[in-house]
Amino acid sequence: MPLGARTRTFSIGAELIEAPVIEAAALEKRYGRKRALRPLDLTLERDGFLVVTGANGSGKTTLLRLVAGLAAPTRGTLEVRAVRQGLGYLGHEALVYRDLTALENLDLYGRLYRVPERRERIGMLLERFGLWEARGERASAYSRGMLQRLALCRALLHDPELLVLDEPYTALDGEGADLLDRQLGELRGRRTVLLSTHDPARVERLATARLALS
Amino acid sequence: MTYLGDVLTLARKDLLLELRARDTLPAMLLFVLSTLVVFHFALPAGADEVAAQGLLWVALVFTALLGLARAWAPERESSALEGLVLAPCDRSAIWLGKAAAVFVFLGAVELVALPAFGAFFSPVDAATVAGVLLASIGICAVGTLLAAMAAASRTRELVLPLLFLPLAIPLVVGGVGASVSPDPGRYLAFLALYDAIFSLLCWASFEYVVSE
Numbered sequence: 001m002p003l004g005a006r007t008r009t010f011s012i013g014a015e016l017i018e019a020p021v022i023e024a025a026a027l028e029k030r031y032g033r034k035r036a037l038r039p040l041d042l043t044l045e046r047d048g049f050l051v052v053t054g055a056n057g058s059g060k061t062t063l064l065r066l067v068a069g070l071a072a073p074t075r076g077t078l079e080v081r082a083v084r085q086g087l088g089y090l091g092h093e094a095l096v097y098r099d100l101t102a103l104e105n106l107d108l109y110g111r112l113y114r115v116p117e118r119r120e121r122i123g124m125l126l127e128r129f130g131l132w133e134a135r136g137e138r139a140s141a142y143s144r145g146m147l148q149r150l151a152l153c154r155a156l157l158h159d160p161e162l163l164v165l166d167e168p169y170t171a172l173d174g175e176g177a178d179l180l181d182r183q184l185g186e187l188r189g190r191r192t193v194l195l196s197t198h199d200p201a202r203v204e205r206l207a208t209a210r211l212a213l214s
Numbered sequence: 215m216t217y218l219g220d221v222l223t224l225a226r227k228d229l230l231l232e233l234r235a236r237d238t239l240p241a242m243l244l245f246v247l248s249t250l251v252v253f254h255f256a257l258p259a260g261a262d263e264v265a266a267q268g269l270l271w272v273a274l275v276f277t278a279l280l281g282l283a284r285a286w287a288p289e290r291e292s293s294a295l296e297g298l299v300l301a302p303c304d305r306s307a308i309w310l311g312k313a314a315a316v317f318v319f320l321g322a323v324e325l326v327a328l329p330a331f332g333a334f335f336s337p338v339d340a341a342t343v344a345g346v347l348l349a350s351i352g353i354c355a356v357g358t359l360l361a362a363m364a365a366a367s368r369t370r371e372l373v374l375p376l377l378f379l380p381l382a383i384p385l386v387v388g389g390v391g392a393s394v395s396p397d398p399g400r401y402l403a404f405l406a407l408y409d410a411i412f413s414l415l416c417w418a419s420f421e422y423v424v425s426e
Contacts, residue, residue, distance in 0.1 A: 070296055072426045085302040095297030097227070097288055099234040104227075111223045112301040138234070139292075147292075154297065 019081055021046050021162055021192045022067060026076035029062050036062040039076060042211065049188055049206050052196040054213030060196040061092065063213070064166045067194060080162070082192075085113065088160030090168050094151040098140040102131055102150050105139060106157060113158035125153040129179055144171040152180065163187065165195040169202060177202070220303040224311025229318060231288050238284045239319050242277050246327045249273040254334040266335040267342070267393040271386045274327065274346065275353070275379075281319050282357040283374055285312060286365040295365075299424050309420035313358040320350050338393075341402070345392030348405035349385045352412055356381050359416040362423050384408050 022044040029037040037059035044050045052060050065071040067080055068089040080087075089095075096105040103122065110118035126132045129149040134142070139150060148171045155163065169177050181202070187193060188206050197203060200210070232238055253269040289295035298308050324346055328338050338346075357378055364374040385408065391401035 068300065070299070070426070083302070084300065087300065089300055091293070091296065093293040093296070095294055095300075096292055097231060097294050098291050099231050099288065100227070104230070108223065108227050109297065109301065112220060112298070112303050114302070 019046075020044055021048070021081050022050075022194065023079045023081075024066075024076065027063075027066065027073055027078050028075040029059070029066060029071060030074040037066070038214070040213075044192060044194060044209065047189055047192055048208045049184075049193045049203075050195070050209045050211060051200055051203050051207040052194065052211045052213060053198070053200045054196075058213035060213055061166055064089075064164050064194060064196055065091070068164050082160075082162040085158065086161040088155040088158065088163045090151055090155040090163075090165045092166060092170075094139070094147045094154070096139050096147070096150055096154060099138055101136050101138055102126060102142075102153070103135045105150065106153055109154055109157055115158050121157065121159075122153075125156060128183070129153055130175065145173050145176055148172055149176055149179075152183070156183070160191070162192045163194070165193065167196055167198065169197060169199060217304055217307055220307040221311045221314065224298070224308060225314040225318075228288070228312060228315030232315070232319065235288075237287075238281055239322060241284075242281045242319060242323045243326055245280050246273050246277040246323050247330055249276065250327065250330050250334055257335075263336050264394050266331075268390055270327075270331050270335075270338075270342075270393070271349075271389050273331075274324065274349070274389075275382050275386060277323055277327070278320055278350075278353045278357060279375060279378060281316060281323075282353075282361045282378065283371065285316055285358060285361045290365055295424065305421045305424055306417045308424070309358060309362070309416060312362075313354045313416075316358055317350060317354040320354060324350065341398035342393040344402055345389045345398070345405060348392075348402060348409060349389045351409045352385045352405065353382065355409065355413040355416050359420060359423060362420070381412075 020043045022042060024040060024042040026039045026041065027037065028039045040063070052063060054060050062071065066073055066078055068087060100108070106122045107118065110122055115121055126135050129152060131146065131149055131153065134146065139147060142150065152168065155165070168180055172180060184193065184203065184206055195203060250273055253273065257266060257269065286295070289298070299305065328343065328346065332338055360377040361374055364370040364377060367373045385405065388401045388405040388408065392398040392405065395401055
């Protein structure tokens with residue numbers, strides 16, 4: 001995962017298993033003269049659950065994109081101790097193909113992520129997130145909430161060890177939000193989760209750490 | 215799954231998307247046929263056959279440009295390219311899969327364009343067919359990389375031709391040379407060399423195109 005010149009990322013080795021999954025020091029991101037993320041120190045332990053809050057423009061999405069490797073830091077250091085195979089990312093976009101069905105989209109990602117027992121895993125996730133009946137429909141026909149559910153299936157497909165979720169409750173209806181609550185509850189303590197939200201109360205019981213950006 | 219497996223998976227995805235949307239190949243076919251018809255009437259009666267060969271290459275290059283402009287459109291929607299970049303496959307496989315799909319589209323267009331050219335102007339010989347095949351590899355390799363660079367720009371429709379056409383000049387020189395020269399082998403070898411060098415450069419540099 002190339003995160004820029006000031007960043008090192010390495011695979012998990014036996015001696016590193018207890019090391020924090022994410023370590024950032026004076027991490028900063030600028031786009032030209034505009035500062036997208038103020039200098040930040042951050043440590044997230046393995047299997048921790050970090051909830052990131054902050055007003056619009058405070059840098060939540062930027063931080064999550066830096067951790068996912070989709071952006072490079074301008075200053076500071078960021079170490080993410082997870083291989084690309086072990087990262088699940090949910091952003092503001094679904095990252096799926098509109099003209100493919102849910103099944104085809106997940107099959108594509110399942111192949112690229114070398115998911116074992118791919119078909120069973122895809123079926124289980126589609127069932128869990130209530131998309132099984134709509135599995136043969138193109139993503140372009142999905143509502144915003146259904147797309148978010150599909151994006152969650154995509155992010156969880158390979159059972160990542162580090163899950164980066166940018167405002168995952170966006171567009172979900174009550175049932176979808178409850179499904180996500182249940183899924184996150186199952187992952188708590190088993191996987192490392194970095195989640196940004198405007199509704200911290202919703203995930204308060206899950207959080208092992210909190211970060212408020214300003 | 216191997217590297218080749220990833221490439222096939224990605225190319226298959228692009229072919230499936232085109233089968234569904236049908237917004238690239240029909241446009242390319244219509245464009246190349248329209249262009250050849252226009253050239254047929256534009257070229258004065260009794261014009262040199264060599265001039266007609268040049269027009270074939272103009273039609274093919276601009277038709278390829280049309281397809282390349284659409285090559286990364288599915289990835290722009292819903293930022294699907296980020297999804298591919300996050301996947302653990304080698305990033306060059308993304309480029310190779312896309313280039314392979316573009317090659318299939320361009321090959322399909324050429325299957326129609328060459329007989330049409332034969333009907334409007336003069337029959338194409340084996341050297342021309344070999345030149346078209348080799349030039350297509352170069353067009354797809356370079357064009358797919360440049361299209362990915364242009365896709366990140368707001369002015370992608372302007373940027374792609376400005377980047378692509380200068381790099382396509384050697385392909386046109388080699389292609390026309392293979393079509394009209396009494397010794398086409400030299401030009402075909404030149405095209406093969408271009409393909410080898412630029413394919414390698416594009417393969418190695420795609421990683422940097424999709425990384426910030």
